[in-house]
Amino acid sequence: MKISARNVLEGKIIEIKEGATTSHIVLDVKGLHLTAxxxxxxxxxxxxKAGQTASAVIKSSDVMIAVA
Amino acid sequence: MKISARNVLEGKIIEIKEGATTSHIVLDVKGLHLTAxxxxxxxxxxxxKAGQTASAVIKSSDVMIAVA
Amino acid sequence: MKISARNVLEGKIIEIKEGATTSHIVLDVKGLHLTAxxxxxxxxxxxxKAGQTASAVIKSSDVMIAVA
Amino acid sequence: MKISARNVLEGKIIEIKEGATTSHIVLDVKGLHLTAxxxxxxxxxxxxKAGQTASAVIKSSDVMIAVA
Amino acid sequence: MKISARNVLEGKIIEIKEGATTSHIVLDVKGLHLTAxxxxxxxxxxxxKAGQTASAVIKSSDVMIAVA
Amino acid sequence: MKISARNVLEGKIIEIKEGATTSHIVLDVKGLHLTAxxxxxxxxxxxxKAGQTASAVIKSSDVMIAVA
Incomplete structure (x- = not known):
């Protein structure tokens, strides 16, 4: 499947924290930690599952830029 | 400034493409290219400016997970 | 590819309108028109291309509910 | 009320699942199930309430396109 | 129409800037300027039209919090 | 830190309601209540903490416009 989101970053799931309806997933992408x-x-x-290969998918309109 | 967005990833701007009202910025974060x-x-x-240090700021609710 | 977004709706592209950096795509999903x-x-x-089969992918947190 | 979101899809609520702060609503729109x-x-x-008429409201910038 | 978005802020349109596919609207809400x-x-x-009464509609999951 | 989000609105936190993974924050911005x-x-x-000065940060693409 190809998707219009500009950012598809492959990594490994290192943590899954489950809440009542929402779970937080931490993905290690080349040493960078991304939280979904x-x-x-x-x-x-x-x-x-933790340890599984997965990709973070992020639309470009959902990425902001900040400078010091 | 500290922000509630869980993902703040520092990198370098490598491209700025301007449209009529919206610009696309490509950021190199440790070899990963992120588009905003x-x-x-x-x-x-x-x-x-291209070459400038900047951070990509992304809310965890804007990050999807995909698996093959 | 499986994705965490809860809404994956298959349909047919019926219109593509290109702007300076952003394009508007109209998808016919079982008679419903969705704009991306x-x-x-x-x-x-x-x-x-118009006429092509494609899916609309929408996170549940991006869907609001309205009542009259 | 008219709203700038391009996608306003009327249907019927078929399920409401409540969590600690967030609820998941499943809407049947002409046979299509949308989760908010x-x-x-x-x-x-x-x-x-389940069975109630309601509309799913979705901005076009929150709709991604995927192809096989 | 009632909408699930938690933030509905009534104000006056003070500026409309049109691009190729996207327009930027500035709304004055009790002296606060909001851009959509x-x-x-x-x-x-x-x-x-500029001068028209309109509301800004914003989901709570789209509002981040920042502190100095 | 300067951020690309067009809406940065300073106010005071008046309520924090914690759920299993997500918290709802109500901010008073010049008498306007914003929920994040x-x-x-x-x-x-x-x-x-309640009573603390904080800013609501909102991208312009996350602000919809509604008219009666």
Whole structure:
């Protein structure tokens, strides 16, 4: 599947923290830690596990730029 | 300034492409290329230039997870 | 590829309107018209054409509910 | 009320799942199931109930396009 | 129409700047200036004009918090 | 830190409601109440307290316009 989101970054899941309806996933992408918050259904349906290869998918309009 | 967005990734601006109201910024973060689309006003007001150090700021709820 | 976004709706591209950096895509999903705005690079890279089968991908946190 | 979001899709609420602060609402729109995640306050304030007519409201910039 | 977005702030349109596909709208809400970027179709369809009363609609998950 | 988001609105935190993974923060900005939903980690890491000065940060593409 190709997707219009400009940022697709492959890495490894290092942490899954489940809440009542939302889970926080930490992904290690070449040493960078990216945090995603997704629904518990998605975690279950995709069978996500720590150690698994996965990609972070981010639209360019959801990326802000900051300077010191 | 500290911000609630969970993902703040420092890198270097390598490209700025300006459109009618929106600009696309490519940031090199430790070899990873991240694309942001921000307003032209933001580019001007922040005086963004290629080669400049800048951070990508991304809320965890804007990061999706994909698996093959 | 499986993605954490809860809404993946398959349909047919019926219109592509290109702007300076952003394009508007209209997708017919079982008679429903969905409008997406994505980058021109995405349109080009994915080789999107009117009449092509494609899916709208939408995170549940990006769907609001309204009542009369 | 008219809203700038390009996608306003009327349907029927078929499921409401409440979490600690966020609820997941499943809407049937002409046979298509759309999932929204909104705050518990919104569910309460709007008096949302299964079986109720409601619309999914989605900005075009929140709709991604994917192709196989 | 009632909407699940937690932030509905009424004000007056003070500026409309049109781009190729996207327009920037500046709204004065009790002296606060809020900028929205919406599609040109939305501006046209809603017949938006400077001086007109309008509301900014913002989901709580799209509001970040920053501290010095 | 300067950020590309067009809307940075300074106010005072008047309420923090914590859920399993997400907290709702109400900010008073010149008499306007803005609600943000952010991760519990962000609340903890930033040491957010009721009565504290803080800013709401909102991208222009996340602001919709509605008219009666």
């Amino acid at each position: 918050s997704i629904t518990n259904e998605a975690v279950e349906e995709m069978g996500l | 689309s921000i307003t032209n006003e933001a580019v001007e007001e922040m005086g963004l | 705005s994505i980058t021109n690079e995405a349109v080009e890279e994915m080789g999107l | 995640s909104i705050t518990n306050e919104a569910v309460e304030e709007m008096g949302l | 970027s919406i599609t040109n179709e939305a501006v046209e369809e809603m017949g938006l | 939903s952010i991760t519990n980690e962000a609340v903890e890491e930033m040491g957010l």
